[in-house]
Amino acid sequence: MPDILVQYEAEIWASIGKTFVMVGVSILAAILLGLPVGTLLFLCRKGQKLENRIVFSILNLLVNIIRSFPFLLLVVFLIPFTRLIIGTAIGTAAATVPLSIIAIAHYSRLVEQSLLDVPKGVMEAAISMGASVKEIIFKFLYVEARSGLVLGLTTSIISFISYSTIMGVVGGGGIGDFAIRYGYQQFKTELMIYMIIIMVILVQLIQFTGTTVSRMIDKR
Amino acid sequence: MIKLHNVSKSFSRFQAIKSILLTINKGEIHGIIGASGAGKSTLLRLMNLLEVPDEGEVEVNGQKLTNLSSKELRQARKSIGMIFQHFNLVANKTVYENVAVSLELANFPKKERRSRVLECLQFVGLESFVEKYPAQLSGGQKQRVAIARALANNPEVLLCDEPTSSLDPNTTAEILGVLDNINKSFGVTIVIVSHEMEVIKSICNRVTVMAAGEIYDTALIEPKGIQNLDNSPRYFIEQLTKDGDLDHA
The missing domain is CATH 3.40.50.300 (P-loop containing nucleotide triphosphate hydrolases)
Incomplete structure (x- = not known):
């Protein structure tokens, strides 16, 4: 292993750990909240089972607003909110708040798009069999859209990694922050390149896993 | 009626x-x-x-x-069973699961589900296709699965x-035969x-x-x-x- 990596090994592992925490929490937020929000966006559309213009418009606007923020500004803008929830606006835990917010908005849009690919006829078959809304979602929609949902999550996770790299501004740490502070600001270009390589490998692994899983579960 | x-x-x-x-x-x-x-x-x-x-x-x-x-x-x-021109099967469910889901929705007793699904598939002549996915079936076979699904809950x-309408003449005759048989x-x-x-x-x-x-x-x-x-x-x-x-x- 190159000397410089050995020299900074502990810091590098610590920053990888922080990246994993930030991205991990984002993934959880995406699944636990982004998935339901995206499902609701889909179901409240015109002609769908829960058609509701008001709910749809509000959610749609909210998702659009969050997604139109330059992420750095969103982080700064959310500082009071972060302080309210975590008690501080600084550190890895605090960094997970804006990341989760963008994660929810990002993934919910991809969920909505995946669900739109489910043939309308399948929904009709479900309704004609007397399925409830819950049954339509879990026994039909998610089953039929599952490969799209996995691919969407893969795309989202890769975006979360990218978003997490700027969390240094609020002391969130992580690989990106490490690369900037040590590699860029301390002129250790070599170290920066190694960090970029780590990120590239990480993204490749995630994309490969996502693509493989989505292909395996796609029987269409 | x-x-x-x-x-x-x-x-x-x-x-x-x-x-x-x-x-x-x-x-x-x-x-x-x-x-x-x-x-x-x-x-x-x-x-x-x-x-x-x-x-x-x-x-x-x-x-x-x-x-x-x-x-x-x-x-x-x-x-009230229903079948469609484009079959509307769940592509990510097997033939078995496609039929079973209508029993699940109706809270059909769990223990008897398997035998009921197989009974329905047998009626439409697809008992050997349980583990296949719709993409592996012909149009006529897909419609048979849809019929089995509609039939599972003993509809009136x-x-x-x-x-x-999306089947060839021979398959059309077969499907009509199945429907006639259900009626009889x-x-x-x-x-x-x-x-x-x-x-x-x-x-x-x-x-x-x-x-x-x-x-x-x-x-x-x-x-x-x-x-x-x-x-x-x-x-x-x-x-x-x-x-x-x-x-x-």
Whole structure:
């Protein structure tokens, strides 16, 4: 292993750990909240089972607003909110708040798009069999859209990694922050390149896993 | 068995169904024929409230569907099977799972599910396809799975929306045979929408002809041809007895 990596090994592992925490929490937020929000966006559309213009418009606007923020500004803008929830606006835990917010908005849009690919006829078959809304979602929609949902999550996770790299501004740490502070600001270009390589490998692994899983579960 | 009482349905400004009165008797195979856009599919979809009428009452199996709460409606739909032109199977479920899901929805006793699914698949001749996915089946086989799915809960009524319109003539005959068999074996009332006269003539006891959102005529079909029930124009009956479909007429 190159000397410089050995020299900074502990810091590098610590920053990888922080990246994993930030991205991990984002993934959880995406699944636990982004998935339901995206499902609701889909179901409240015109002609769908829960058609509701008001709910749809509000959610749609909210998702659009969050997604139109330059992420750095969103982080700064959310500082009071972060302080309210975590008690501080600084550190890895605090960094997970804006990341989760963008994660929810990002993934919910991809969920909505995946669900739109489910043939309308399948929904009709479900309704004609007397399925409830819950049954339509879990026994039909998610089953039929599952490969799209996995691919969407893969795309989202890769975006979360990218978003997490700027969390240094609020002391969130992580690989990106490490690369900037040590590699860029301390002129250790070599170290920066190694960090970029780590990120590239990480993204490749995630994309490969996502693509493989989505292909395996796609029987269409 | 099915009664539509002054039922109307519009889509934005287009009036698809104009105050229709129709009674379909228990145990019959009733055809609905008409040109594209005549409203025949809409009429069928009103029978399980896939389309909610703007006016009028829909009664199936002694229940006024139009008066039910959404929960009661879901319950009522479990005894109204439906099959579609494009089969509408869940592509990510196996043949077995596609049939089983309708039992799950109806809270069919868990222990008896497997045997009921296999029984239904056997009836449509697909017992050896349980682990296959719809993508691995032919059109006719997919429609058989859809029939098994619709049949699983022992429905009183089976609604068929252009069930053979994407199938070749041989497969069409097979599927119609299966439907006929269901009617004969279980006494299920069947309503078939089709634009093909051949389909109607080969299987139905009675036919309703639709034109521009209205019932043009209802006629009894005898083995030898079609007899007029109402006193409607002669030329129309001649058309009915001719081969070919009404789209070209």
